Amino acid sequence: MKKKLFLTGATGKLGSILVKFLEKEYKLISVGFKNKPKNGYRLDLTKKDRVINFLNRIKPDIIIHLVAITKVDFCEENFVKAHEINFVTTKNLVDWSENYKVRFIYLSTDQLYDSPKFNNEKDEKPKNFYAMTKYFSEIAALSLKNSLVIRTNFYGYFPTHKDSLVDWFINEIKNKKKISLIKNIFFNPIYVKQLCKYIMILINYKKIKGILNLGAKNKISKGRFLYKLAEELNLDKKNLKFTNVDKINLKAYRPKNMTMSVKRIEKIIKKPMPSIQEGIKYLVNDLKNCNEF
Ligand SMILES: NC(=O)c1ccc[n+]([C@@H]2O[C@H](COP(=O)([O-])OP(=O)(O)OC[C@H]3O[C@@H](n4cnc5c(N)ncnc54)[C@H](OP(=O)(O)O)[C@@H]3O)[C@@H](O)[C@H]2O)c1
Numbered sequence: 001m002k003k004k005l006f007l008t009g010a011t012g013k014l015g016s017i018l019v020k021f022l023e024k025e026y027k028l029i030s031v032g033f034k035n036k037p038k039n040g041y042r043l044d045l046t047k048k049d050r051v052i053n054f055l056n057r058i059k060p061d062i063i064i065h066l067v068a069i070t071k072v073d074f075c076e077e078n079f080v081k082a083h084e085i086n087f088v089t090t091k092n093l094v095d096w097s098e099n100y101k102v103r104f105i106y107l108s109t110d111q112l113y114d115s116p117k118f119n120n121e122k123d124e125k126p127k128n129f130y131a132m133t134k135y136f137s138e139i140a141a142l143s144l145k146n147s148l149v150i151r152t153n154f155y156g157y158f159p160t161h162k163d164s165l166v167d168w169f170i171n172e173i174k175n176k177k178k179i180s181l182i183k184n185i186f187f188n189p190i191y192v193k194q195l196c197k198y199i200m201i202l203i204n205y206k207k208i209k210g211i212l213n214l215g216a217k218n219k220i221s222k223g224r225f226l227y228k229l230a231e232e233l234n235l236d237k238k239n240l241k242f243t244n245v246d247k248i249n250l251k252a253y254r255p256k257n258m259t260m261s262v263k264r265i266e267k268i269i270k271k272p273m274p275s276i277q278e279g280i281k282y283l284v285n286d287l288k289n290c291n292e293f
Pocket residue numbers: 008009010011012013014015031032033034035036043044045046065066067068069070085089107108109110134152153154155161
């Protein structure tokens with residue numbers, strides 16, 4: 001019999017892609033908030049009694065929790081809302097899960113890191129409000145016996161979500177806007193479909209608990225990443241200009257180096273993580289085969 005898997009944030013960027021992987025292998029119960037996922041439900045996860053009632057009815061074997069406000073500047077200026085959506089939703093799910101043998105997977109962020117090296121899973125230094133809400137949610141998730149916290153940064157093309165880095169970038173180029181490419185923030189993001197494949201493996205690896213970084217094996221600056229994407233997609237580069245993040249007026253502090261060490265995951269799966277170049281090629285290939293691009 002297929003295991004029951006409860007997915008939150010199914011209408012979000014990662015959720016909308018992950019659903020396609022999960023529905024093949026699990027009895028999937030997915031929820032969104034403003035939007036209803038196909039074959040799923042709408043549920044406000046900040047309302048504890050509704051969450052408890054829903055989970056009591058479905059009794060999932062696995063919970064994957066993706067809900068968050070991910071806009072860093074918005075979180076800085078709206079910290080009550082950010083706390084509610086990022087932390088309270090997690091705590092409500094954790095409170096129910098304490099009484100059941102549920103596998104709990106929580107998606108966290110590379111924004112917890114800020115040092116010029118490949119940061120390992122113990123190196124966290126949350127320095128903006130978004131990172132703080134994710135950090136406290138991690139602590140709640142980790143209080144469960146069978147939980148896994150995945151720290152990551154992903155990219156993809158999400159036609160129904162215009163707020164992702166890649167979608168924004170492609171639209172700005174198409175609209176002939178001038179774009180500042182940040183040259184002094186480093187990260188090692190992973191293509192969303194690669195991330196989904198790793199999540200699929202890790203759901204069943206019950207021995208893998210605690211915190212786990214999932215990223216590319218090499219690092220790159222945010223600006224260079226976008227420049228490479230423009231090159232691979234043959235997009236016009238004349239409006240691209242490299243700049244320093246300190247010259248841009250942002251509300252929240254931005255870590256300069258969020259690069260994640262991938263040693264732990266490489267040891268688990270006994271093979272190297274994909275490179276950034278491989279991820280970009282995977283994305284570009286998908287875009288070229290997709291009518292919406
Ligand atoms: N995006 C990134 O680059 C990135 C990087 C690192 C880590 N992450 C982490 O990955 C996870 C997924 O991120 P994402 O970019 O896919 O997020 P997203 O696109 O912003 O989606 C957020 C989801 O949360 C749902 N939601 C909001 N308020 C809710 C509420 N009160 N009750 C129930 N659901 C609610 C939304 O539902 P509706 O749309 O239906 O309202 C949506 O499905 C997050 O935990 C994030 O912190 C993201």
